[in-house]
Structure formats: structure tokens, C-alpha cells
Amino acid sequence: MLAATGAKSMEDIYCDVPAEALLAKTIDLPPHQGEMEVERAISAMAAKNLNAAEVPSFLGGGAYRHHVPATVDAMIQRGEFLTAYTPYQPEVSQGTLQYLFEFQTQVALITGMEVANASMYDGATSCAEAVAMAGRVSKRKKAIVSGGLHPHYRDATSTISGLHNMDIDLAAANYAGDEDLISLIDNDTACVVVQNPDFFGHIRDLGPLASACHEAGALLIAVVTEIVSLGAITSPGAMGADIVATEGQSIGNALNYGGPTVGLFAVHNKHLRQMPGRVCGQTTDTEGKRGFVLTLSTREQHIRREKATSNICTNSGLCALAFTVHMTLLGETGFARLAGLNHASAVTLADKLSGVAGVEIINETFFNEFTLRLSGPAAAAVEAMAAKGVLGGIPVSRLYPDNPDMENLLLVTATEVTTGDDMDALVTALNEVL
Amino acid sequence: MADTHETITGNRGLQLEESLIFEQSSEGRLGVDLAEPPHVENRLGGLEREGPIGLPDLSEPQTVRHYTRISQNNYGIDSGFYPLGSCTMKHNPRLNEKVARLPGFASLHPLQPVSTTQGALELIDACAHWLKVICGMPAVAMSPAAGAQGELCGMMAIRAALEDRGDVRKRVLVPESAHGTNPATAAACGYAVDTIPANERGRVDFDAFVAKLDTDVAGIMLTNPNTCGLFETDIIKIADAIHDAGGFFYCDGANLNAIMGRVRPGDLGVDCMHINLHKTFSTPHGGGGPGAGPVVLSEALADYAPLPFVTHGEDGFDLVEHKTGKAAKAFGRLKGFHGQMGMFIRSLAFMMSHGGDGIRQASADAVLNANYLLAELKDTLSPSFDGPCMHEALFDDSFLKDTDVSTLDFAKAMIDEGFHPMTMYFPLVVHGALLMEPTESESKETLDQYIDALKGLTAKAKAGDAAYFHDAPRLTPRRRLDETSAARNPILRWRPPVDEAEAAE
Structure with missing residues (x-):
């Protein structure tokens, strides 16, 4: 092959590289290894982790452990996908496009919105893009961000939407679920960002907030980190949200130490052309058969370059497929049942914890996650429980390290995979460490 | 001809028609094993969902069959040759999939105590080490979710560094051959985009570049090898000039596959560069993601890297998640949690499998494959530039002059021959561009068959059979699709037929 190119050596082919930059020798990294050796080395790293599936685990906070049916992984590993x-x-x-069309429909249905994109x-990042979009729609700059929004979402939104000349007004962290966002809205407000259920687990009626936003000409952005909740509670769309920006990991996707996951993004038709991200649409081919294509790409960077709505290029395709396959297996019946099991599990956990000395449940309302106030610092309690083989929740101080109000707060989650024995183990562990 | 054979079902042997899931629903069917929830006194605060959502009910066998059938309407690297220029469609080893699914990673919660995730942090650190050595750079920000977010990360680090020294600048220089994400990113970071022309050799016009340099230029965003598949011969001079003007050098690392193990971006004067793990390091493209876009950083930019990052602490690895201490200058956070862990595992497996020696071999193989295509096709197609290429070969459409066959038509005819088309109409600096990137994965036999097909089609086009191309593809599950009406009258979701009737009233 080299002879066919007319070159005598690879050096001839690399002739355009400045000589001083062309490495003569192999870089300083270990030599190639066989499949067995690589698997052994990486498995050894995996073995150093305390796998949340093997011990009683109560962590949520934006990443949730659910049962993913075996079918999901078998489908997403098909080479064609x-x-x-x-x-x-x-x-x-057409395979990819058809599932994206199905995905968009599922997302629009569960969020109670008219259309959704092909994922973020x-x-x-979905939340951050929603704020930037609200700026484009309203032609205003001020974004009011709830104190109940996941702290990583607050930070990512500050970092990314700040670029779009948005002024991000972060409301004080609010663990009690009683913040007043309506009084912060004025005629300069582009949007209000609120999570439901919020980071601390509280569920609120977004209706009054939506009305206040709309009266002031602002958009309501609803964030959901636990998408399973929408099988049980009223959708953000039905409560008046203008943009729904959510995490879809809970359906079809493993924890994966937090990534990759899949952002969902849904809007109403009137804002469609300001929506970021890829979109799949239905059309016909030259024989009149139904088919699907990526569409509305005139919003996107490869066409619009510096005038694009966002610099985003990829979506989260395979994670979106996992979401779609799992949601198809669930269907209307299964999705409602899954949500019901999660809620029942959390209610049972709350009942069990209510009798533990030194534990106070903050929440009146919740779906599958709620906040406890412990008699001492939660971080130390979590470390002590981990040493006993119980992943007892998330100390809120990990996300709000400098806020003394958060020091004793522990966020706990129960899902359909949480057993009664797991709950008893948490009760025992808390009794021992507090 | 087989393609005119009508069937009763619309199916054609192994080519199966498949309706949408919404058209296959039968209420009460269930594809999961979930019991009825026990009765509890609910704590939903009176916000229980009312009424059905409208999701379809399918069984497990229906679901498996549905996704299997539609998968067969897709072309992947596993199916055949995918010479999509600029996208690096190389083989995706299944070992990488296997290790990414080890329960010790897949079932690891991102907010577990770091004392219980030492293996994960070790893996991130190991992956970071390989990337830093390959690039010859001292630091790497691992968290960006994809290449475009990596670009954002790099440009934000540049902006933060400039602002930190009280030097607010307004413009970013971007060659006209750049990926669309480059100007979109620069604009997203608040910079005006100033386009640099290419010279007749397909490289940055150095004199034009120097003429644009002043104290208002924050940096240059340059892809190397560039999108024409050519190494930027003046790259060191460009780096020196931008540094002398007080700006930074952002390198788009999309084409790292051509030079890994042979040229280190750090030796070229690069200040930051994103790495598309889904290209160079073979994490699956997955029909459009998820990607991962770590960004290597020079000493000058390292302090501004976004949160979180892994450090070596006294008791093992630590995760810095807040803007204090070492991270006091971090420019912020780009996504939830700690980055695309699943992709770090896959790319580390790829890098360890190849080793330092295999990485060097792979880039040479990729470049040799591209030069073989260029050499074998130079008399048939029309190469855009003289001389050897790097990992991709670029042609323009002058070989189709007067045939009434466009680049698009030609590419669609490639589909009937069993190939995924090359990248078309990109880069924009070449008329009717055809950009072919074979990667190191392909055998000579595959390349020869592809070359024969291109030669045959070119002969057909030159013989005047334009209609053949206008009608292509013929043998696909769908013929050419009407993209204009899709955009003009967007149908972005399924609605029940009754809705459509109501809407029509």
C-alpha cells in the first residue's frame, strides 16, 4: 500500500509535519496488552469501588438506581444502533430516526408538553440551555433560579447561561420547600427555574408560579431530576411550564458514576424554533412512504455557525434509545406502576425512619426522596454507615459545604429496588452512628 | 429487477416494514415484571396525576422485535465501510462495552463517599494520564460531555485566563475551513468571529492571519490536521505569533487520530485542545452520542479548569468539587456530576489495548489508508490539493463537471453499492467536497472494493447516465426523503389519528 502512494516511508507521508515536532520514538506509555490483561486491570479498578447495587443504598440527588430490564441493554448493544x-x-x-421520533413523542407525553428534542x-446542561432559550424568547436577561434546584444544575446554569448574557439570580438554598419565588418576578424577568420534586424532595404545585410568570411575560422552566415521578404526579406541562428540562437517567440507564446520562428537553409549539438540539421529524420519501429525517437544522451550528441557537452538536443518542426501549416495555401501565412502587417504597422508608432517635423528617410531601435532619453532621454519619456497608444517603453538605444550615441534613431515596431488609439496615445503621 | 417486486405485506424478505410503537399498543400489555404497588397513604400533596399519559402498552416480545426490526434499517460500522470524513468511524471493540458494564462502575453512584469510589477515581486519573502523555500537555479537564462542550471548556478557560490578567479581548480568529462548532463556540463565549482565509494549499493563509493579529484577539481556533485532511505546515509559527500577540491557541482535536503517538500538540504550542473520545478513542458514536470531550490544557490555562477534577490526596484519590484551594480559579461547572465516566472506561480500555506502540501504529495505518485512497483515486476523482494527506482524503466535484450529477447524487449512489457515503459539502472551502476518512480499521480488500465502486460510478456518470444518480438510492428501506416539507411543516411527534381529524376541522 505504501508503494501505491509513491512514498518510500511513512516519514515521506508525514512530510508536512515540522521535523522538530515529529516524534522518532514511541511515547512513554505501556506497550499494548491483550484482551485478558486489559479486562483484568480494569476489573481490578472496578473491584475497589463499593458497588451501590450490592449494599443497601439510599442515594439519589439527581442519579437514581432503578431496575433496568435485560432487554434494554440487549437492544442498545445491537451494532446497527x-x-x-x-x-x-x-x-x-431510519432505525435511529424512528426511535428518536418515538423518544420525542414519549418525552412530550410524560412532560405534558407539545414537542421535545432528540435529547441533550x-x-x-438541559437546564442551562433552557435558560439561554428563555433569554432568546423573552428578549430579557434575568433568570431567577430556585433554591430547591439541584446545586450542580445551579452551577452549570450559572456557568453556561451566563455566557449567553443572562444574569443568573440564584435564590438562597432552601431545604424547607417554602421559598417565595413569585415576589422575585418583575418585568425584567426572562424566566424562573424551579425543580419539582425539588432537590430536597418537596413537591409543589407550579400553577401559581406559572401564572405569575406569564403575567409578567416570563417563562417558567420546570426541571425534573427523577423522571419516574411523572408517572405519579401532575406533569409540569399541565401545571403551566413553558420549558421542561429534565434528566432521563432513571429510565433505561445505569448510574455509571453520573455519566453518560440523557437530558430531556420539551417545549410548546410556539417556541419550537428557539429550541436547542437536534430534532427528528416525519416526512415521506419519493415513493410516498412515511420516513423520518433530522429537521429544523437551520437553528444548528453546522448551518448557522456563529449564529446558531447553541454550539451543541451531539445528543445523547444511545442513552435516549435506552430510555425509549425501557419506556416502551413499561408503557402506560408499567410507568404508573413503577412510579407507584417508588412512592410506596419511600413512604414505607419514611414510616420506618420516623421512629429513629435523632432523625427528623423535613418533608411534608415527597415522591421517592426526602430530607432528614440528623442530630449531628450528616457527612460523618454517612462515612460511618459506609464503613458498615450501608450507603445511607447524600449529606447535603457535600453540595453546600459552606452552609451551616445544611450540615446535619441527609437526603435519602427509596426506589422499587429498595427492599424492606435494606430499610431495616439503614435504621440499624442510623441507630448505631447517631 | 428485484426492487420492483411487489409484496402483500410491504415487507421485502429481510427488509421489514415496522410501524411505530404507538400503532402497536393494546391496553394492559406489559413488558416488565412489576407488581401492583401496595396501598400507602400518599405524600404527593394533592398533586397526583389525573388521566392517562397516552403511552402505548406493548409486551416484551413485541418490544424486542420492534427495536430489532428498526435496527435493521440502520447502517453502522459493524455493517460496513463508513468513510465519513471528520467523524473517525473506526471499529468499536466489544471489550470496551464489556468493561464499561462491570457492576463496580455501572452501579456506582456519583455522590457516594469518595472513600467508596477509589477505583473510579483511579480510572479517571489513569485515563487522564494517557491523554496528557499522548498530547504532551500538563493538565486535562475531563468533565466536558462532548466535543462541542470541550470547545466551550477550552474557550472559557482562555477567557478566564485573559480576564484574570485584566485583559478583556473581543475577537477570535477562525479559519474558514473550521467545523461549525468553532464559530458557534466562540460566539457563545461572547467573542466576535473573525474568519481567516485559506491559501491555495488548503492551509491557513499565514500572512492574512498575521495581518489580523492585535491586542484585541483572544485566540485562534485551529483544527490540526485541518478539515481538508492536511497538516498545518505553519502551525508552530502560528502558535508563536498568537502567543507574541498575547492570545491563546485553541486546537480543535477532532483529527487527533492522524497524529496520536507521532506528534504531540503540546510540542506545537497548543494551549488547549478537546479530544473527541468517540472519534480517536473509539467509544461508540451510538447514532449521535453520548460523546465525551476532555480538554488538555497548558500550564497557563490549567488553573482555570472546570469543576470537578481528581487529585492525589493523602489517603488516595480525591475529588475537588468546589471552588476553593486548588480550584479557586476554576471557571465553573459544565455538567452534572463528574463527566462521562462510561466513556472514560471505554477509551482507557482502547488505549491500554493499543499501548504506546499500538497508538503510534494506528495513526500511521489511518494515514496510510487515506493516502492509499488518495493515490488510487487521484486520476478518477479530483483531489483538492497536491501532496500527501493525513487521515482523510479530500476531493472536489470537478470530476463531475458537465455530468449533471451532484456530489449528493454521487454519494447516494454509493449507498446502493453498500457503503456509507463520505462526508459531503464539508469543508466549505472546496466546491462540492467529498471528504473520505477510512481510519486504521479497514483492510486493503475493503478499500479496493470501495475504490472499484467509485471508479465504476464515475464511469457511469461520465457516460451520461445522470438519471441513475438522480434516482439513487433505490435499494434502501426508504428512498430519498423530503427534507423541505419536513422543515416547513414540522411533525415532531406521533398523535393519535383522531387528533389529526380534529386538527383538520
Whole structure:
């Protein structure tokens, strides 16, 4: 092959590289290894972790452990899905395009919105993009961000939407679920960002907030980090949200130490052309058969370049497929049942914890996650429980390290995989460490 | 001909028609094993959902069959040759999938105590080490979710560094051949985009670049090798000039596959560069993601890296999640949690499998494959530039002059021949561009078959059979799709037929 190119050596082919930059020798990294050796080395790293599936685990806070049916992984590992590129050639990409169309429909249905895009990187970036979009729609700059929004979402939104000349007004962290956002809205407000259930687990009626936003000409952005909750509670769309920006990891996707996951993004038709991200649409081919294509790409960077609505190029395709396959297995019946099991599990956990000395439940309302106030610092309690083989929740201080109000707060989650024995182990562990 | 054979079902042998899940629902069917929830006194605060959502009910066998059938309408790297220029469609080893699913990673919660996730932090650190050595750079920000977010990360680090020294600048220089994400990113960071022309050799016009340099230029965003598949011969001079003007050098690392193990971006004067793990390090493209875009950083930018990052603490690895101490100058946070862990595992497996020696070999193989295509096709197609290429070969459409066959038509005919088309109409600096990137994965036999197909099609086009191309593809699950009406009248979700009837009233 080298002879066919007319070159005598690879050095001839690399002739355009400045000589001083061309390495003569192999870089200083270990030599190649076989499949067995690599698997052994990486398995050894995996073995150093305390796997949340093998011990009683009560962590949520934006990443949730659920049962993912075996079918999901079998489907997403099909090479036709796994090894395809973005479906820019629709004639040979109808598989990807059809599931994206199904995904968009599922997302629109569960969020109570009219349309959804083909997914974003994750919930936090979805939220940040929603704020930037609200700026474009309202032509205003001020974004009011709830104190009940996940702290990573607050930070990512400050970092990313700040770039879009948005002024991010972060309301004080609020663990009690009683903040008054309505009084902060004025005629300069582009949007209010609120999470439901919020980071601390509280569920609120977004209706009054939506009305106040709309009266002031602002948009309501509703964030959901636990998408399973929408099987049980009123959708953000039904409560008046203008943009729904959520994390979809709970359906179809493992924890994966937090990534990759899948951001969901849904809006109403009137704002469609300001929506970021890829969108799949239905059309017909030259024979009149129904087919699907990526569409509305005139919003996107590869066409608009510096005038694009966002610099985003990829979506979270395979995670979106996992979401869609799992949601298809669940269906209307299964999704409602899954949500019901989660809520029942959390109610049972709350009942069990209410009798533990030194533990106070903050929440009146919750779905599958709520906040406890312990008699001492939660971080130390969590470390002590971990040493006993119980992952007892998230100390809120990990996310709000400098806030003394948060020091004793512990966020706990129960899902359909949490057993009665797990709950008893948490009760025992808390009794021992407090 | 087989493609005119009508069937009763619309199916054609192994080519199966498949309706949407919403059209296959039968109420009460269930694809999961979930019991009825026990009765509890609910704590939903009176906000229980009312009425159905509208999701379809399918069984497990229906679901498996549905997704299997639609998967067969897709072309992937596993199916055949995918010479999509600029996208690096290389083989995705299944070992990488296997280790990413080890329960010790897959079931690891991101907010577990770091004392219980030492293996995960070790893996991130190991992956970071490989990337730093390959790039010859002292630091790397691992958290960006994809290449475009990596670009954002790099440009934000540049902006933070400039602001930190009280030097607010307004413009970013971007070559006209750049990926669309580059100007979009620069604009997202609040910079005006100033386009640099290419010279007749397909490289940055150095004199034009120097003429634009002043104290208002924050930096240059340059892809190397560039999007024409060419190494930027003046790159060190460009780096020196931008540094002398007080600006920074952002390198788009999309084409790292051509030079890994042979040229270190750090030796070229690069200040920051994103790495598309889904290209160079073979994490699956997955039909459009998820990607991962770690950004290597020079000493000058390292302090501004976003949260979180892994450090070596006294008791093992630590995770810095807040803007204090070492992270006092961090420019913020780009996504939830700690980055695309699943992709770090896959790319580390890829890098360890190849080793330092294999990485060097892979880039040479990728470049040799591209030069083989260029050499074998130079008399048939029209190469855009003289001389050898790097990992991709660029042609323009002058070989189709007077044939009434466009680049698009030609590419669609490639589909009927069993290939995924090359990248078309990109880069923009070449008329009717055809950009082919074979990667190191392909055998000579595959390349020869592809070359034969291109030669045959070119002969057909030159013989005047334009209609053949206008009608292509013929043998796909769908023929050409009407993208204009899709955009003009967007149908972005399924609605029940009754809704459509109501809407029509």
C-alpha cells in the first residue's frame, strides 16, 4: 500500500509535519496488552469501588438506581444502533430516526408538553440551555433560579447561561420547600427555574408560579431530576411550564458514576424554533412512504455557525434509545406502576425512619426522596454507615459545604429496588452512628 | 429487477416494514415484571396525576422485535465501510462495552463517599494520564460531555485566563475551513468571529492571519490536521505569533487520530485542545452520542479548569468539587456530576489495548489508508490539493463537471453499492467536497472494493447516465426523503389519528 502512494516511508507521508515536532520514538506509555490483561486491570479498578447495587443504598440527588430490564441493554448493544453515526443520511438511518421520533413523542407525553428534542447531554446542561432559550424568547436577561434546584444544575446554569448574557439570580438554598419565588418576578424577568420534586424532595404545585410568570411575560422552566415521578404526579406541562428540562437517567440507564446520562428537553409549539438540539421529524420519501429525517437544522451550528441557537452538536443518542426501549416495555401501565412502587417504597422508608432517635423528617410531601435532619453532621454519619456497608444517603453538605444550615441534613431515596431488609439496615445503621 | 417486486405485506424478505410503537399498543400489555404497588397513604400533596399519559402498552416480545426490526434499517460500522470524513468511524471493540458494564462502575453512584469510589477515581486519573502523555500537555479537564462542550471548556478557560490578567479581548480568529462548532463556540463565549482565509494549499493563509493579529484577539481556533485532511505546515509559527500577540491557541482535536503517538500538540504550542473520545478513542458514536470531550490544557490555562477534577490526596484519590484551594480559579461547572465516566472506561480500555506502540501504529495505518485512497483515486476523482494527506482524503466535484450529477447524487449512489457515503459539502472551502476518512480499521480488500465502486460510478456518470444518480438510492428501506416539507411543516411527534381529524376541522 505504501508503494501505491509513491512514498518510500511513512516519514515521506508525514512530510508536512515540522521535523522538530515529529516524534522518532514511541511515547512513554505501556506497550499494548491483550484482551485478558486489559479486562483484568480494569476489573481490578472496578473491584475497589463499593458497588451501590450490592449494599443497601439510599442515594439519589439527581442519579437514581432503578431496575433496568435485560432487554434494554440487549437492544442498545445491537451494532446497527451502537456503531452508527448521527443520522445525516436518512435512507440508511431510519432505525435511529424512528426511535428518536418515538423518544420525542414519549418525552412530550410524560412532560405534558407539545414537542421535545432528540435529547441533550444531561439534565444540568438541559437546564442551562433552557435558560439561554428563555433569554432568546423573552428578549430579557434575568433568570431567577430556585433554591430547591439541584446545586450542580445551579452551577452549570450559572456557568453556561451566563455566557449567553443572562444574569443568573440564584435564590438562597432552601431545604424547607417554602421559598417565595413569585415576589422575585418583575418585568425584567426572562424566566424562573424551579425543580419539582425539588432537590430536597418537596413537591409543589407550579400553577401559581406559572401564572405569575406569564403575567409578567416570563417563562417558567420546570426541571425534573427523577423522571419516574411523572408517572405519579401532575406533569409540569399541565401545571403551566413553558420549558421542561429534565434528566432521563432513571429510565433505561445505569448510574455509571453520573455519566453518560440523557437530558430531556420539551417545549410548546410556539417556541419550537428557539429550541436547542437536534430534532427528528416525519416526512415521506419519493415513493410516498412515511420516513423520518433530522429537521429544523437551520437553528444548528453546522448551518448557522456563529449564529446558531447553541454550539451543541451531539445528543445523547444511545442513552435516549435506552430510555425509549425501557419506556416502551413499561408503557402506560408499567410507568404508573413503577412510579407507584417508588412512592410506596419511600413512604414505607419514611414510616420506618420516623421512629429513629435523632432523625427528623423535613418533608411534608415527597415522591421517592426526602430530607432528614440528623442530630449531628450528616457527612460523618454517612462515612460511618459506609464503613458498615450501608450507603445511607447524600449529606447535603457535600453540595453546600459552606452552609451551616445544611450540615446535619441527609437526603435519602427509596426506589422499587429498595427492599424492606435494606430499610431495616439503614435504621440499624442510623441507630448505631447517631 | 428485484426492487420492483411487489409484496402483500410491504415487507421485502429481510427488509421489514415496522410501524411505530404507538400503532402497536393494546391496553394492559406489559413488558416488565412489576407488581401492583401496595396501598400507602400518599405524600404527593394533592398533586397526583389525573388521566392517562397516552403511552402505548406493548409486551416484551413485541418490544424486542420492534427495536430489532428498526435496527435493521440502520447502517453502522459493524455493517460496513463508513468513510465519513471528520467523524473517525473506526471499529468499536466489544471489550470496551464489556468493561464499561462491570457492576463496580455501572452501579456506582456519583455522590457516594469518595472513600467508596477509589477505583473510579483511579480510572479517571489513569485515563487522564494517557491523554496528557499522548498530547504532551500538563493538565486535562475531563468533565466536558462532548466535543462541542470541550470547545466551550477550552474557550472559557482562555477567557478566564485573559480576564484574570485584566485583559478583556473581543475577537477570535477562525479559519474558514473550521467545523461549525468553532464559530458557534466562540460566539457563545461572547467573542466576535473573525474568519481567516485559506491559501491555495488548503492551509491557513499565514500572512492574512498575521495581518489580523492585535491586542484585541483572544485566540485562534485551529483544527490540526485541518478539515481538508492536511497538516498545518505553519502551525508552530502560528502558535508563536498568537502567543507574541498575547492570545491563546485553541486546537480543535477532532483529527487527533492522524497524529496520536507521532506528534504531540503540546510540542506545537497548543494551549488547549478537546479530544473527541468517540472519534480517536473509539467509544461508540451510538447514532449521535453520548460523546465525551476532555480538554488538555497548558500550564497557563490549567488553573482555570472546570469543576470537578481528581487529585492525589493523602489517603488516595480525591475529588475537588468546589471552588476553593486548588480550584479557586476554576471557571465553573459544565455538567452534572463528574463527566462521562462510561466513556472514560471505554477509551482507557482502547488505549491500554493499543499501548504506546499500538497508538503510534494506528495513526500511521489511518494515514496510510487515506493516502492509499488518495493515490488510487487521484486520476478518477479530483483531489483538492497536491501532496500527501493525513487521515482523510479530500476531493472536489470537478470530476463531475458537465455530468449533471451532484456530489449528493454521487454519494447516494454509493449507498446502493453498500457503503456509507463520505462526508459531503464539508469543508466549505472546496466546491462540492467529498471528504473520505477510512481510519486504521479497514483492510486493503475493503478499500479496493470501495475504490472499484467509485471508479465504476464515475464511469457511469461520465457516460451520461445522470438519471441513475438522480434516482439513487433505490435499494434502501426508504428512498430519498423530503427534507423541505419536513422543515416547513414540522411533525415532531406521533398523535393519535383522531387528533389529526380534529386538527383538520
